[in-house]
Amino acid sequence: MLDVSRVQKELADCNKDKAISGVSIDLHGGDGDLSHLAGTISGPVGTPYEGGTFRIDVRLPSGYPFEPPKMQFVTKVWHPNISSQNGAICLDILKDQWSPALTLKTALLSLQALLSAPEPDDPQDAVVAQQYLRDYPMFVATARYWTETFAKRASVGIEEKVQKLVEMGFPEALVRSTLDSVNGDENMALEKLCSG
Amino acid sequence: MAEEEDYASSSDMEEEDMSGFYLSDREEDVLEETVLQGLESQCEEDCHWSVSSVITKESLLAAQKEDLRKVMELLALSEQHARTLLIYYRWDVERIFELLEQKGKERLFSEAGVTIIDKNRATDLLNSSQSVNCNICFEDVSQNAVTEMDCGHSYCNDCWTEHFIVKINDGQSRRIRCMAPKCNAVCDEAIVRTLVSARHPDIADRFDRFLLESYIEDNNKVKWCPSIPHCGNAIRVEGDICCEVECTCGIQFCFSCLSEAHSPCSCQMWELWTKKCQDESETVNWMTVNTKPCPKCHKPVEKNGGCNLVACICGQAFCWLCGGATGRDHTWSNIAGHSCGRFKEDIAKRTERARRDLYRYMHYHNRYKAHTDSLNQESNLKESIQEKISVSESKQSKIKDYSWVTNGLYRLFRSRRVLSYSYPFAFYMFGDELFKDEMTPQERDLKQNLFEDQQQQLEANVEKLSMFLEKEFQTFSDDEVMHTMSHVINLSDVVDKLCKQMYQCIENELLYPLQRATHNIAPYKSKGLERATELSVCWDSDQSLRSMKNNNEGSCARWDLTVNVNGRHSGSRFPGSSSSDESGCSSSTRKRPRRDVAGGAAPFDLNMPPEVIDNGRY
Ligand SMILES: [Zn+2]
Numbered sequence: 001m002l003d004v005s006r007v008q009k010e011l012a013d014c015n016k017d018k019a020i021s022g023v024s025i026d027l028h029g030g031d032g033d034l035s036h037l038a039g040t041i042s043g044p045v046g047t048p049y050e051g052g053t054f055r056i057d058v059r060l061p062s063g064y065p066f067e068p069p070k071m072q073f074v075t076k077v078w079h080p081n082i083s084s085q086n087g088a089i090c091l092d093i094l095k096d097q098w099s100p101a102l103t104l105k106t107a108l109l110s111l112q113a114l115l116s117a118p119e120p121d122d123p124q125d126a127v128v129a130q131q132y133l134r135d136y137p138m139f140v141a142t143a144r145y146w147t148e149t150f151a152k153r154a155s156v157g158i159e160e161k162v163q164k165l166v167e168m169g170f171p172e173a174l175v176r177s178t179l180d181s182v183n184g185d186e187n188m189a190l191e192k193l194c195s196g
Numbered sequence: 197m198a199e200e201e202d203y204a205s206s207s208d209m210e211e212e213d214m215s216g217f218y219l220s221d222r223e224e225d226v227l228e229e230t231v232l233q234g235l236e237s238q239c240e241e242d243c244h245w246s247v248s249s250v251i252t253k254e255s256l257l258a259a260q261k262e263d264l265r266k267v268m269e270l271l272a273l274s275e276q277h278a279r280t281l282l283i284y285y286r287w288d289v290e291r292i293f294e295l296l297e298q299k300g301k302e303r304l305f306s307e308a309g310v311t312i313i314d315k316n317r318a319t320d321l322l323n324s325s326q327s328v329n330c331n332i333c334f335e336d337v338s339q340n341a342v343t344e345m346d347c348g349h350s351y352c353n354d355c356w357t358e359h360f361i362v363k364i365n366d367g368q369s370r371r372i373r374c375m376a377p378k379c380n381a382v383c384d385e386a387i388v389r390t391l392v393s394a395r396h397p398d399i400a401d402r403f404d405r406f407l408l409e410s411y412i413e414d415n416n417k418v419k420w421c422p423s424i425p426h427c428g429n430a431i432r433v434e435g436d437i438c439c440e441v442e443c444t445c446g447i448q449f450c451f452s453c454l455s456e457a458h459s460p461c462s463c464q465m466w467e468l469w470t471k472k473c474q475d476e477s478e479t480v481n482w483m484t485v486n487t488k489p490c491p492k493c494h495k496p497v498e499k500n501g502g503c504n505l506v507a508c509i510c511g512q513a514f515c516w517l518c519g520g521a522t523g524r525d526h527t528w529s530n531i532a533g534h535s536c537g538r539f540k541e542d543i544a545k546r547t548e549r550a551r552r553d554l555y556r557y558m559h560y561h562n563r564y565k566a567h568t569d570s571l572n573q574e575s576n577l578k579e580s581i582q583e584k585i586s587v588s589e590s591k592q593s594k595i596k597d598y599s600w601v602t603n604g605l606y607r608l609f610r611s612r613r614v615l616s617y618s619y620p621f622a623f624y625m626f627g628d629e630l631f632k633d634e635m636t637p638q639e640r641d642l643k644q645n646l647f648e649d650q651q652q653q654l655e656a657n658v659e660k661l662s663m664f665l666e667k668e669f670q671t672f673s674d675d676e677v678m679h680t681m682s683h684v685i686n687l688s689d690v691v692d693k694l695c696k697q698m699y700q701c702i703e704n705e706l707l708y709p710l711q712r713a714t715h716n717i718a719p720y721k722s723k724g725l726e727r728a729t730e731l732s733v734c735w736d737s738d739q740s741l742r743s744m745k746n747n748n749e750g751s752c753a754r755w756d757l758t759v760n761v762n763g764r765h766s767g768s769r770f771p772g773s774s775s776s777d778e779s780g781c782s783s784s785t786r787k788r789p790r791r792d793v794a795g796g797a798a799p800f801d802l803n804m805p806p807e808v809i810d811n812g813r814y
Pocket residue numbers: 330331332333334335351352353354355356
């Protein structure tokens with residue numbers, strides 16, 4: 001049911017200008033499954049997220065594009081509208097304001113815009129939202145620290161780590177998803193891969 | 197017999213009603229006159245105005261066409277735009293006209309998602325025959341496989357169809373919005389129907405049913421009958437929607453909360469009361485305060501007497517204050533070898549309060565229960581009384597009319613109902629749970645006395661009426677029958693007036709002065725609960741349409757129409773219209789608007805058994 005030709009066109013279109021837009025999208029695994037994708041967003045300049053690369057898990061329901069894509073931050077991020085626990089996102093266009101005329105690229109760009117302009121009145125993470133409203137400097141410091149810790153380390157070395165683990169004989173798709181699940185920690189990923 | 201003659205009368209009871217109480221003259225014509233008087237006085241109605249009608253599967257379409265037609269005529273809209281508007285504004289025609297005044301046509305329409313097509317633009321597009329790229333599937337499609345919605349957004353038919361199906365399956369049939377981002381326009385229902393039925397006729401049918409049932413689901417004035425199993429009907433109430441109705445399937449219910457008819461309790465009181473009766477929370481409270489589990493066998497042990505050493509039937513002794521096992525040696529204040537230092541008075545106080553609450557609940561519940569039980573027993577009277585009437589009618593006698601018996605019986609049923617529900621009402625009205633801060637204890641005592649005085653009078657007269665109706669009048673001499681008849685007729689009248697007074701007292705003296713809470717009760721209906729009538733829609737409504745148009749020419753005439761439409765008085769809100777005939781109500785938002793019954797409901801004598809009404813009236 002998934003509109004494969006549209007998704008393929010979207011992927012090509014999105015990645016055409018990823019250097020300029022700061023968002024990109026690829027297949028999640030190597031098995032060619034178009035319903036599970038991996039998006040990236042570069043942190044907007046002038047925000048505590050600057051310099052970070054944020055990975056987004058994207059799942060397309062069979063009704064896509066008539067039903068909204070399901071998106072979730074894989075990279076841990078400190079933001080009022082994103083759960084600091086599990087990366088769940090509170091954004092209207094991913095819910096009732098979704099329109100089939102929107103694309104994965106526009107959705108990712110909206111997420112990027114959300115990083116620039118949080119909406120603490122409609123929070124996903126109440127703790128972060130409260131900090132944002134009551135102690136903004138502290139919020140900025142925390143968000144920046146999280147960016148440094150999770151969005152840089154993971155992104156910088158990620159391809160090296162993938163390569164290293166693939167060379168050890170693990171399938172690439174599994175390597176990537178395992179690295180995702182442990183936020184890029186190489187040793188933990190290896191442990192997980194070995195334990196099955 | 198002397199006691200029977202002693203009717204309780206209230207000071208408010210008018211003299212003239214009391215004067216005809218005892219009949220000295222027992223001529224037939226005089227008696228008939230009295231019967232007529234009795235019936236006439238029952239025709240006085242209180243000032244709540246509401247008319248209910250039954251909407252069946254068959255009449256549902258007709259019912260909503262009425263409203264559609266009003267909106268179509270007055271706003272010059274197509275049926276589908278009128279429907280979109282009505283769905284958005286919950287089928288409240290009056291509100292649509294109000295908002296039209298406040299917001300203007302454009303905002304009224306755009307908020308509801310109604311877009312009027314620009315015909316020129318549409319033809320422009322149709323003329324071009326080249327293929328276009330659909331913005332959703334990214335495919336090139338020929339112009340005739342593309343549909344443009346009223347808002348001007350166009351996509352290919354496959355994409356539209358897919359979108360419609362997803363929305364219909366998601367239960368959003370009543371408001372399928374255009375696919376363009378941030379476009380609020382509601383899609384043309386004819387396009388939805390055509391495109392969807394081409395691929396999935398069953399889904400198109402579902403779409404139609406959803407639209408049809410919107411008239412019930414999205415409408416404050418229409419509700420499904422709560423019967424189980426469901427009779428298939430819905431009930432529409434015009435006028436005051438705080439009322440009690442009877443569906444043609446026979447079930448009687450409160451239109452506001454859909455539970456059984458419960459006036460003079462408010463919906464909130466009734467909800468609390470049923471919950472309380474179900475979980476017997478008072479009993480549970482009492483148990484927890486008055487019993488403690490034995491530390492050995494864990495059975496609940498009740499304390500008897502003032503001593504704090506209690507013994508379980510298993511033989512274990514324990515300290516009442518801390519629940520700890522002890523030996524059996526003790527003095528009045530001490531248990532040997534045990535000291536827990538609990539503060540005794542606190543516990544004594546808690547026990548006392550729980551006990552008082554329980555007794556209070558039991559007091560009201562017992563009386564409520566007694567009257568409900570009587571009501572059930574008396575409904576068995578119906579058959580035996582019918583038999584007695586048959587016997588009497590076949591007798592050689594001057595008296596041929598026994599309608600006073602059935603009238604009296606129906607009066608008894610209704611007043612018994614009122615009486616039984618008046619106990620849960622009093623439980624909450626004068627208890628701490630709901631209105632603790634609304635009245636000083638003195639005020640409360642005063643009001644409680646006032647209310648209980650009325651309640652007792654009603655109770656006494658209801659019991660008397662019941663007693664007279666149970667008499668074996670078929671064996672009586674004519675004189676005795678007439679004597680009984682005069683009592684039944686007069687008691688019926690007294691009981692009706694007392695019920696009416698009690699409702700007035702509740703509304704005006706007890707509920708109206710409340711500052712923090714709003715409690716509305718369904719009005720007292722002298723003639724019994726209103727039976728919803730089958731909806732009859734006049735299709736030949738050219739005349740009414742013409743009068744609508746005529747009305748529309750005047751500056752304020754439209755508002756007169758809305759009054760006719762909804763039976764509500766919106767006059768005072770609009771300059772130029774006739775001023776309200778009510779004095780105290782118009783400014784108050786807390787109290788429901790009242791309207792005189794004149795010209796409202798047809799004089800429908802529910803005091804008669806249903807067969808009589810059915811035969812006589814239709
Ligand atoms: Zn298309």
